[in-house]
Amino acid sequence: MPDLLIAVIVFLALFCGAMLGMAVARRLAERHLAKETQDAVKLGVGMVVAVSSLILGLMTASVKGNFDSTSRDVQQFATYLITLDGTLRDYGPQAEPVRLALAGFTRELLADTWGIREPAAAPNGRGQAQEHDPWSQVPFSDVTRALRALSPETPLQIELKAEALDRSRSLSVLRWTVIEESVTAVPPLFTAVLIAWLTFIFMSFGLFAPINRVSVTTLMLCAACLGGAIFIILEMSSPFDGLIHVSPASMEHALAQMMKPV
Incomplete structure (x- = not known):
């Protein structure tokens, strides 16, 4: 189910719950709305509010931590690409096919993950990101196969090939x-x-809230805020999909470095 649809469902559920609470309050006898009753309800709901707040905080911390970790790994991946390309440049013209395969891998990764089809010509272009795991759909075998096919002729090239193979394994x-x-x-x-x-909590809010424009508007805004919070959590749970995604800037920079003339 799309994240935005879930956020809308959250908003409607919470706001309708608050309105239901207000409607029920109008049908209750006065003794059911006494201060002692309100205190008892607020005590029980307070415990639910505390647990819900804890769960929302843990969910946010979990997805945010994973999002930041993925972003750092993408930046490190781009750094590895640049250093591997630099090693192949030092190797000499014989490594040009490997460099072309590496640039093609990076270009295809940008296209499949972020929808950037021609980053060298249009570095700010954006497309629809692919779903699932686009990184697993892009073959890296062409690069490693071309790298292993190199035949070093000097001690320096032997050292550079070993360094490049080690870097490719890290990649x-x-x-x-x-x-x-x-x-x-x-x-x-x-x-x-x-x-x-959360719907139960908002029902309790509406149960004892005065029926006027201010209270209804406030409850509506609060429901919208919680819907937005759920939307952000769900969006960040998929770092390469949706409106909130890992920036491709480091990968674009890596490809730009590869495309520079030797």
């Missing part, structure tokens, strides 16, 4: 790390339970 490991980090799944049942708790 492969880091690439699979990014793939594993690309999605922090938020269980649907977990989200549904949290929405039910």
